[in-house]
Amino acid sequence: xxxxxxxxxxxxxxxxxxxxxxxxxxxxxxxxxxxxxxxxxxxxxxxxxxxxxxxxxxxxxxxxxxxxxxxxxxxxxxxxxxxxxxxxxxxxxxxxxxxxxxxxxxxxxxxx
Amino acid sequence: xxxxxxxxxxxxxxxxxxxxxxxxxxxxxxxxxxxxxxxxxxxxxxxxxxxxxxxxxxxxxxxxxxxxxxxxxxxxxxxxxxxxxxxxxxxxxxxxxxxxxxxxxxxxxxxxxxxxxxx
Numbered sequence: 001x002x003x004x005x006x007x008x009x010x011x012x013x014x015x016x017x018x019x020x021x022x023x024x025x026x027x028x029x030x031x032x033x034x035x036x037x038x039x040x041x042x043x044x045x046x047x048x049x050x051x052x053x054x055x056x057x058x059x060x061x062x063x064x065x066x067x068x069x070x071x072x073x074x075x076x077x078x079x080x081x082x083x084x085x086x087x088x089x090x091x092x093x094x095x096x097x098x099x100x101x102x103x104x105x106x107x108x109x110x111x112x
Numbered sequence: 113x114x115x116x117x118x119x120x121x122x123x124x125x126x127x128x129x130x131x132x133x134x135x136x137x138x139x140x141x142x143x144x145x146x147x148x149x150x151x152x153x154x155x156x157x158x159x160x161x162x163x164x165x166x167x168x169x170x171x172x173x174x175x176x177x178x179x180x181x182x183x184x185x186x187x188x189x190x191x192x193x194x195x196x197x198x199x200x201x202x203x204x205x206x207x208x209x210x211x212x213x214x215x216x217x218x219x220x221x222x223x224x225x226x227x228x229x230x231x
Contacts, residue, residue: 043205043222044156087155100146100207100220104155 003027006088006103014111017078021106023088024070032091033064035073037084038105044087047073075108083110115139116208118223125196126231132192133226135206141186142208146220147179150203162189162206196230203227 006023013019025033033050048055050062050071061074071088088103115138125131135145143164148156160181161169168181180192189208193200205225 041203041227043225045222046219049219099158099161101158102156 002103003101004088004090004103006106008104009107011106011108012111013078013108015078015080018074018076019078019108020072020074021086021088021108022070022072023103023106024068025088025090025101026069027090027101028066028069030090033062033071034089034091034100035060035062035071036087036089036102038087039084044089044102047086078110080110080112083108116206116221116223118206118226120226121224122227122229124229124231127197128195130192130194131196131228132190133204133206133228135189135191135208135223137187137208137221140208142189143186145183145189145206145208147181147189147191148205148207150205150225156205159191162191164189193228196228198230201228201230 004023004025011019035047036044037047038044048057048060048062050064052064054063059076063072073086075082085105085107087105090101117136117138119134123131145162147159147162149159150156158171159174159179160171162181162183164183164186170176178194180194183189189206191204203225206223207220209220
């Protein structure tokens with residue numbers, strides 16, 4: 001089983017729609033979770049951290065379910081600029097262990 | 113947010129030559145930096161953890177004698193791909209953490225990446 005698993009997509013979604021991605025992780029000791037976005041041929045950029053209580057940043061909402069070991073990302077009112085690959089990222093499991101494990105990413109294309 | 117730079121952004125070299133890639137944290141000090149590699153349509157894979165003032169820690173399957181890492185200061189880590197071969201052609205990305213604080217884990221910031229093509 002992969003350490004971090006994501007549906008690679010692609011997701012082709014009309015502008016203005018809501019889209020959700022899920023990600024599962026295998027290391028139950030993982031403590032920190034993130035969503036990064038990566039544009040084509042660019043480096044990943046932090047989109048948001050994922051907290052146990054769930055968190056929201058504008059049109060983006062992230063949720064964590066520790067019992068089921070999955071993380072979700074919800075994008076509301078999607079924009080053309082949201083087209084990118086979204087990477088689910090999990091840390092090494094111990095505070096101070098900053099090693100990150102990346103999912104393969106979910107490719108999203110917003111259609112005008 | 114914190115800024116991490118990489119140089120060069122792109123390099124083309126002949127098979128058998130060595131290539132050095134620099135990673136710098138521009139506005140913060142990083143005791144640890146990470147080197148990743150990403151092949152087309154694949155996820156980032158951690159190659160090694162670069163520790164300032166000590167030896168790097170390599171991931172399983174990554175040859176330490178081929179990928180030399182030097183972390184000589186708190187703002188600079190270098191990755192040297194020695195005797196490069198076409199199969200080493202990839203996108204190499206470094207990251208550095210901002211240290212965080214007692215409340216939250218540090219955040220990793222990524223450099224813009226170096227695209228290496230070995231002919």
